[in-house]
Amino acid sequence: MDVLPDEDEAAIQATAEDFLAAECTPALVRAAERDAARWSPALFARIAELGWLRLCLPEEDGGDGLPLTHLAVLFDVLGRHLAPVPMHGTMVGAITLARCGTPAQRAILPAVGRGEARIALAIQEADGSWSADALALRGRREGDGIILDGAKSFVDGFRESTHAIAAFLLDGAPALALLESDAPGLSATDLVTTAKDSSASLVFDGVRVPASRIIAGAAPLRLLMDLAAAFLAAQMAGAARRATERAADYAKDRVAFGQPIGAFQAIQHMAADMLIGAEGAQLLAREAIWRLGEGLPATVEAAQAKAFANEKCLAACRSAQQIHGGIGFIEVHDQQLWYRRVAAWAHRCGTAREHRRTVAAALLDQQGPVRLDVPLVAE
Amino acid sequence: MEFAFDAREDSLRREVQAFIAEELTAAIREDIDAGELGVQFGPIATAFFDKVRARGWTGVSWPVEYGGQGRTAMDQFIIEEEFGRAGLRIGGAGTGAPAILASGTEEQKRAFVPGCIRGDIIFAQGYSEPGCGTDLAGIQCRATRVGDTYVIRGQKTFMTSAHVATHIFLMVRTDPASRRHAGLSILLVPIDAAGITIRPLWTIQNDPVAPRGTTYGENRTNEVFFDDVVVPASCLLGEEGDGWNVAQRGLSIDRVGARRYLMSVLRDEDIVNWLKKDEAPNRALRADPVVRDKVAELWIEGQVCRLLTMRSMTIARRGGDFVHEASAEKVFAPEHGVRATEAIGQILGPHAQLLSSSPEAVEEGVFAHNLLGAFQSTINHGSVQVMRDQIARKGLGLPRPGKRGETV
Structure with missing residues (x-):
């Protein structure tokens, strides 16, 4: 039992603190809020260079394979400095794919580690429930793929994402779909939040996802x-x-x-x-x-x-x-x-x-x- | 970070649990309950505690050369937690032994520590006076050096275990010209020294007596008078005039550990396990969304208490470099205990006011007795107000309050 950061975790924390204290100033946060993009691509690129994105990804997926607690200290520091970067959705999505994805699905992970692939999470819907029981987005099988029809809301960081992971119902059971953020049939409307960061509502109008991009079952969600x-x-x-x-x-x-x-x-x-x-x-x-x-x-x-x-x-x-x-x-x-x-x-x-x-x-x-x-x- | 006990610690916990399940009979419990403050028992309980000692479960983290086991503080925590859950207080013996280990002479360590571990030396803590409690800098009880003796004159109060103790861990003012924390000293005073008078102060738990498992069940504390009590100068612990620091070393041990943790969180388990009983009123209450939300809220706070305690244990293991962390634990956990106690009362309804001797009392009145006792833990060993001062000043560097226009 040792609930404080160990030497490695403390070293990462100190490095991250030094970096963000210097680079992620309130002025940068304000600039991101004013920018139409609502995030800081330059800061995210520096974070990718520092290797934070690959820190806890498996070595076989181009990561460093460090324990997840390293991300615990990183999110702490990112929060301290209100870093306007899509770290949260990207890391949640990437760790889920690393744990539950097929080799084909995990193929995106090296790009995540380099900061080239950024993931938004599409879980909640119009009623705002944070519950797997509240899913209404439906997928129907067609050929070797799934067609998604419905809507999502409160999709944070969608504007800056390259990919989205959407939770939906397949044959009455929860499943996840990994899709490109510019998939045909997918449209987004910006929400305006107290954070003045990017959040969106999505409409799925016959969005086609190959079967190979589906992760079925309640456990991954x-x-x-x-x-x-x-x-x-x-x-x-x-x-x-x-x-x-x-x-x-x-x-x-x-x-x-x-x-x-x-x-x-x-x-x-x-x-x-x-x-x-x-x-x-x-x-x-x-x-x-x-x-x-x-x-x-x-x-x-x-x-x-x-x-x-x-x-x-x-x-x-x-x-x-x-x-x-x-x-x-x-x-x-x-x-x-x-x-x-x-x-x-x-x-x-x-x-x-x-x-x-x-x-x-x-x-x-x-x-x-x-x-x-x-x-x-x-x- | 590692949020789990290791395999050896898990196995120690199972061993203690198995021992308690096998050895702690109803007869022993009765014998212990008939005693006071978990220190005075009949022959059956004495035999039981002999077995506990034979297992090496007292003085666990204390040095081998003074009768301890020389094991880790976490081992001691685990053993004390399991016995605490069974309603038994073992080891510890209050502030005395840790402070003596930290500041005592070789002779004092040999004279006191093994006895504290065996249980035949028990210290009462003599800090508070009628005119000072939380601010011990106001101590007036005097000890005057006369040749190779000290002559003690004054009064102490809230000395909870004075009537069962063998010694007093006494804070006195040795320099009459001194102010505040300077000029204080600690004396280890035998309770049977001539000129000591002990009078009971009965608490609101006295009538009827609180049932086992009550957060603060003590029915008695004491006021103690010192009328020119003469003790050898060798009773001095540490340097004369350094008593404040000597006591701090003992107090910081007092503010962390299994006992205070359990005191603050056992109510959370009690209410959940009571709600889970397969009886109509319990079923109805546990289906009530308002009750469910409140119970979950309390449970989460209880988890924070546990984690703050584990953080203190971590810091202690890494060398004891505390900043504000022990104070944070000493604010959140006792106040949580009070919030839980009061919220449970609102869940139970009118039954929550019924004391142990009442018909229709729930669980022998333990929830009502907790209402009488839980808030004590926000007062003793440093009030939560003083602890917040410490957090603000040490943890956040805020200045001490001063007179208008100046910062002290």
């Missing part, structure tokens, strides 16, 4: 959703931690009633709760990601992490706004970037209510007594 929730929770924990540090720095300088506001216990105690919230989310996310890396069931752990992060990380970023007072609400001040991003992330990949429903089912709907240190397995 489950893995993909667990990875998505856990990675995003890790990213939120990093953002909340940085928002807390920034607010503390501000409180050391800002003087009111004759002393720095950070000397007031009302501020100190708020800051302490912000830090605890961010650290709790970080630990939950890292445990979920460690279990996913070990190939252990992690649906409950991912749900725990995202439910906690949604509430505590948003609260930390909101409290950071509170500490900044009026200036935090002003567009030209950078602090609001952390609040707006986390306000979006808290509503992606499952709400607290949905994730707690998963935890409650594992707790209450199975036989036998529970123990806090014995992992629950979702049904």
Whole structure:
């Protein structure tokens, strides 16, 4: 039992922190928001050069084959600096393909490692449910392929993607389709989110996917959703931690009633709760990601992490706004970037209510007594 | 990162579980319950604890030369957790032994530590006074050096185990001119020294007595008076005037570990396992979406408590370089225990107010007694308010509050 980064993980974390602190400035985040593309291709290219994208991909797919916990620390740092790059969907999709895909499907992975292939996840639909039970997009067999008809929504990073992984129903059971983002019959409408990043609704109008691009079964979708929730929770924990540090720095300088506001216990105690919230989310996310890396069931752990992060990380970023007072609400001040991003992330990949429903089912709907240190397995 | 125990630790846990299942009979339990604070028992329980010691399950992480097992802190955690889950407190003996190991002379280590492990030396913690608790810098209890003795005069309060202890781990002011943390010292005082008077302070758990498994079930604490108590100067632990630092070394051990963790999270398991009972009211409640959402929320917080504890264990194993982490654990876990206790009350309804002696009490009234006791853990061993000060200042570098216009 050792819940802190080991030497390798800490080294990657330190390198990533140095790099993003220098390269991914608030100015770059703002520039990405103003750009029609809504992301930073230049930063993503540098990240690809640094090898982050291939770090946890299998060696046979052109990766470095490192444990998934390396991505846990990377998402933390990406969150700290609000990096406007399609890392989340790309890594979730790539790890899912590496684990569940056929050799033909895995052929995309070397390009992922080089930053040339970027993946968007098309899971949720118009009702916004984060649940495999809510799938309505249908595939029908035709020749040696599948024809998809229906719609998806909340597809983050679609604009910058080269590929999408869409969850759909095939013969009444969940399946995943790997398709090109410019596939004929696929059209996108941009959504405008509090993060001002790219998110889209998709319409599938007879989109044809070769049978070789289909991954059938509930398990791959489950893995993909667990990875998505856990990675995003890790990213939120990093953002909340940085928002807390920034607010503390501000409180050391800002003087009111004759002393720095950070000397007031009302501020100190708020800051302490912000830090605890961010650290709790970080630990939950890292445990979920460690279990996913070990190939252990992690649906409950991912749900725990995202439910906690949604509430505590948003609260930390909101409290950071509170500490900044009026200036935090002003567009030209950078602090609001952390609040707006986390306000979006808290509503992606499952709400607290949905994730707690998963935890409650594992707790209450199975036989036998529970123990806090014995992992629950979702049904 | 490695979020699992290793195979040896898993096997140790199974061994302890099997021992408890086999050896801890109803008769032993009765004998232990008849004692007080898990330290005074009849002959049946004494024989049981002899077996526990024979297995090497006390003083687990303490040095071999002082009667310990010289094993890891995690081994000790696992053993204490399993016994704690069975309602038994083993090992530890409070702040005394860790602080003596950290600051004591060779002679003191040999005189006290093996006895703490055997259980025939028990320390009561003499910190709080009527005029100071959380801010120990206000200590007024005096010890005056006279030749090769100290003469102690003053009063201590909330000395929970004074009536069963053999010694007091006493914080006194040795320099009358000193202020705040300077001029404090620690004395290891035999409880039977002439001039010590112990009077009970009965807690709100006294009538009726709390059932086993209550978070904070102590029915009694004590106030202790020192009326020119003379002890040899060799009772001094560490340097005279360095008592604050000597005590800190013991306190940091007190704030992490299995006991506090269990205290904060056992309610989460209790309510889930109670809801799973195959009876009509339990079935109805566990189908209620509001109950399900709340129980899941508590469970997730309980997981955070567990992970914060594992983080403290990790830091301790890597050399003990704590910044704010033990304080973070000491805020989140006790407050979670209170949130869980109160939320469970709202799930159970009017039954949650029924104490152990009441008809229709649920689970012998344990949930009602928890309402009387859970919040104690947010007060003792450093209140959560002081812990938040520590987190803000050490973890985030915020300044100490000062007078207007100046930062101290």
